[in-house]
Amino acid sequence: MPNDPSLNSVELISRIARQDRDAFKDFYDAFASLSYTFALRILRSKADAEDLVQEVFLQVWRQAGNYNPKRGKPEAWIITITKSRAIDKIRSQRRRDMKAPQLEEAFQTKGEEMTVRGAADSEVRLTVEGALDEISEVQKAVLELAYFEGLTQTEIAERLKIPIGTVKTRIRDGLKHLRGVLKLAGEKNR
């Protein structure tokens, strides 16, 4: 794993675009857990999440040349690719009316499978986690249904039995808070 993923990973992507396999290994080591954790949260199946991470990193290998650092950090790129593929898969599964296992089950991992990452990663995560705790439960629920479950505003309104206007308001309020957290995290990193 590179010493400072946020700084080195852009360079790693440039090298991957030139088919540098060592760079690919470093990039994978830096971001596979993020992609896998996110995929697992959405898909709720370890096997599906691993398949998806494989697709994500094959896309990285094949399309690293399309990455533009001006449009977002590498972690945001990985998150976008993971989300796009995972939401597509979960919507397709939903259409097939397959019942997913409970979230708690999916996250019941053996001790050796759960690894706490480097100090810098943990610090960022704790900062974000703490700040997210301040978002009201109702805002968080709506944001998570949209972002992790792939539900539309109409589906969320139906699921929670609330007016669509309330869904929109909660999403906007939750996002306003998230933008504040992001700004805070940016200032801390300076």
Next chain:
Amino acid sequence: MSHDKWFELAEIYATGALDGEDRSRFESHLNTGCTLCREHLKENEEALTLLPQSLSLVEPSPLLRARLLEKIAKEAPLAAGPVPGSKSLSWMIPVGVFAMVSLVFVLVLNVAKTRDQLNAFQKMASAPGMMRVELKGMDPNPNASAQILLSMEKKTGMMMTQGLQPTPEGKIYELWYIMDNKPVPAGTFAVDENGFSTMAVQIADDMAKIQKFAVTLEPVGGVPQPTGPMYLIGAL
């Protein structure tokens, strides 16, 4: 509509929850090139990445890493794209997959090399066992065209485009093959100032089931299902 209203839609759009007419209206507005909305959307998309980053990290199986490295080792020469930050929009072309024609393609950086690519493409077209698909320009860009050459045996090949509009900021062309009436993503590409590009094509499915190829304009990074206008289409 005031920008406050567009921003409201941008925020719902960022979460993926915007649907129905709201979604169509907002996407049409984005396609007008509104930089304010694009920036606001980007800011919100970035803020949302905090959600997955706040999860306690779980490591995937080490076998996954080994499997992935094995896969890329096998396809190493297949699909290099332009180097980020490079002004060149040309592509590294597959080496080895067309052993039958013994062609080696390299990253092209100027017009002369583009001409070489064109020549190589033409040579490949005359090799045995190659199937050719012609793609014609659609309404947004009726003068554009493309050709895809595919090895039936290896299910790999190459696409060459010409006359496509230069890729707008935040957008990329995406190739699809259509089988069972459903589009399957087959890679993204940008074009140079002349609308020229080449890209490696690899088919993961049974070639006999492919009905058509199409190219749409999509957000950078590509999408799993087409969302943008169709620029090229061609049937087998």
